[in-house]
Amino acid sequence: MVVGDASLDIDLLVIGAGPGGYVAAIRAAQLGQKVIIADKAKVGGVCLNVGCIPSKALINAAHHYESMQHAADYGLSADNVGVNFGKVQEYKSSVVNKMTGGVEMLLKANKVQIFNGEAMFINDTEARLFNEQESPRYRFKNCIIATGSRPIELKPFPFGGRILSSTEALSLPEVPKSLVVIGGGYIGIELGQMYSKFGTKVTVLEGADTILPGFDKDMSQLVAKKMKKANVEIVTGAMAKGAEQTDKDVTVTYEAGGEQKSVTADYLLVTVGRRPNTDGELGLDLIDMKVNERGLIEVDDQCRTSIPHIYAIGDIVPGAALAHKASYEAKVAAEAIAGMPSKVDYKCIPAVAFSDPECASVGYTETEAKEKGLKVKSSKFPFGGNGRAVTLGGADGFMKLIHEADTGLVVGAQIAGVEASNMIAEIGLAIEMGATVEDIALTIHAHPTLAEITMDAAELAIGHPIHTIAPKA
Template sequence: MGAKETTTETDVLVIGAGPGGYVAAIRAAQHGLDVTLVEKEAYGGVCLNHGCIPSKAYISATDLAHDAGQAAEMGILVDPAIDMAKMQEWKSNSISRLTDTVEKLCKANGVSLIEGMASFVDETEVHVTRDEDNRDRVSIGFERCIISTGSRPVQIPGFDFTDDEVWSSRDALSAATVPDRLVVVGAGYIGMELSTVFAKLGSDVTVIEMLDDALPGYEDDITRVVRKRASELGIDFRFGEGASEWRGIDNGIEVVTETEDGERSVYPTDKVLVAVGRQPVTETLDLEQIGLEPTEQGFLETDRHARTDVEHVFAVGDVAGEPMLAHTASKEGIVAADVAAGKPSTMDNRTIPAAVFTDPEIGTVGLTAAEAESEGFDPIVGTFPFRASSRALTTGETEGFVRIVADGECGTVLGAQIVGAEASELVAEVALAIELDATVEELASTVHTHPTLAEAVMEAAENARDRAIHTLNR
């Protein structure tokens, strides 16, 4: 059969339907623009299908089972059994509902959807290949383009994701069975989240990390809380070691590591999960056709309006660099769509929160005290421990604290670091405070429902003014 090619035109072309792309497409359509969204695999992108959503589904399920099994102190005596096939089915059904919703929302807003892989022909046209033989192709002319092609797991030498014994995060989240032993390479947020999941599923987990601590980039008193809980779950940390190779043995495989001094260690395991980061996906786009060159790390540089060096081409999400977070991608998508429609819009990274869904969770936003000082502030700090929270005591989750950082001169909230139960939810209040240039006085004077974990934010703000009621002011 001969090749099939169709031609179409659009005001705004969006490449990639992840949390940056589909949000950008819907917002651009809401502005009255003709929008075409191209996706090569699944609506919702990696986040919805293979990352954020499935991992949080597993975290919720394993937390429920683990907490029930540890609730003897509350008078609850159970020994939960986990049906992995049923858990997979539940997770997959949840994802299907969400992907269907994304597709329906796009169509309801008038976005044209095309499945396939897009590559640039020139600055105003792309070809979308819809089959492996390049015989079914769509040519799309566009006025503005938003690139949202996302990222993929970084692969390290000697550990090929095509090997059954080597898992990427995607492989781990689709596992049909739980390995008795699991080696995790990388103690960043993905490695730590999945280590916790599999430890609660019953795996004997060993974490290999080249650096000297888990969760690089977070302050030590925060990581210490998470690391302590992980150790209590039986997770064994091996810091200062890098994975060099794996090899088969009679009963599974073994992972070989090496220190900077050349000292080698061997860890027997059934599977090895490599979670050392993610890298942007740009190689399929033929960017040279529009004169756009990625950085050495493969990212597309953008300004505060999400524009690349090619004025009518925007980039959002992981492909545009740090912070590589789904909610950042969505906000960038909105900014790009607004600007593409001629509306004023800019990114402000100071109010973007970050969360790690470990046990307990981490939530951060804005500046740490050290960062505030380096930027010329004279910061004041307020802290409230969850062990002093009545609500935390009634849930049995008393580890961690809330810390608020503010400008000592005018009291404006500059940042927060939270480690503890529901930290990912609690940090939103502080993000709003920063967005509105609120002060610790205003945060503290806002009446919070009792008893709630959110009261810890209020008390931390009070502590910054030496006026906390339920903890000592020091």
């Protein structure tokens, strides 16, 4: 490796090795680019290391523990059920290591050079990569910025001690006896429910009038009902004011219903959103990069920034901060660099909360479709009418299928129930290919499967349901 001011020429520099960056690097390498990818953390970014993957590993463990406690419901006996949280954390770490190791293997197999360190722009064609051992300088033809985001830190609740971000909450050495969560979005609900299943007394403080505000109310109400049944206290319309911590606990003061209240717990988890990583030592100010007031980089439909040979993807550009959106944009940017006509099309980006029950949405809701001027109808099929859902103990839930009233064209769906995260993909495909509810109804779905719920919702939409009674006109 050349050290110092001697520049090395490369085709593409990718800054950030999360689900946006590593996908961009692999796709670009497949298209003949000489690529180097830089990240100060392990490959995989937040998603694989301290986000999507470790959280789902812990959620999976919590589901198993809960199931063991209810073994008698299935005629089974499971005595002396307990939690060794140290072992649970070892399981989580093994999953993370397997996934990050796999990504590193894929990068190397595609001849992508990996640099473990930070990157800083010198000008709009050069950047310095640096860590404790070296600081090479690269001259690039193109660059893709994929630096992701970090948890928003509120001034009254600085991270540290017993005030946690999602990162620290995923690595606690023990199951806390009690936990306060500020923010009832998908991260707060996923982690709050996970700890609740392990036995933690959880209190959720949410400023809106419902948890999971990004989803339809009938979906979030289903989750809230399950949480309250598990003795999780949910306070909506709550405004958190401050916190005082000792070496043993933390007391949170908040206002709700016009009253000042407080709650004390072992830990406080703050999940109020994420901030784009476009500040700091990246040096965007040195290259006159246009960044809006929220710290997001404006891009065109090929993910190109105000500097034509520099692209940006993922959480640092406008739109939903979702790993699968970043991966999609990564392929578009890599192909645009290779001269292909690829452009982003956000017609149907699925959104998923790994709550209990799971919530998933794609395309338009009924309200959104009507606001767009579309004449639509909806058909709602209950999970309780599906044999597979009942055998899984998941009778609570529903699918709502949205279609154009005149053409039957599928334009959206919302699912709340077991495995909703997997079921939503069929509707995404239907929207992308321009399928109608009749197309879905005429597709033979295997029995007994949760996928039959989609077929049943489509049959209801065309007026001849088999496993439910059609509502009166």
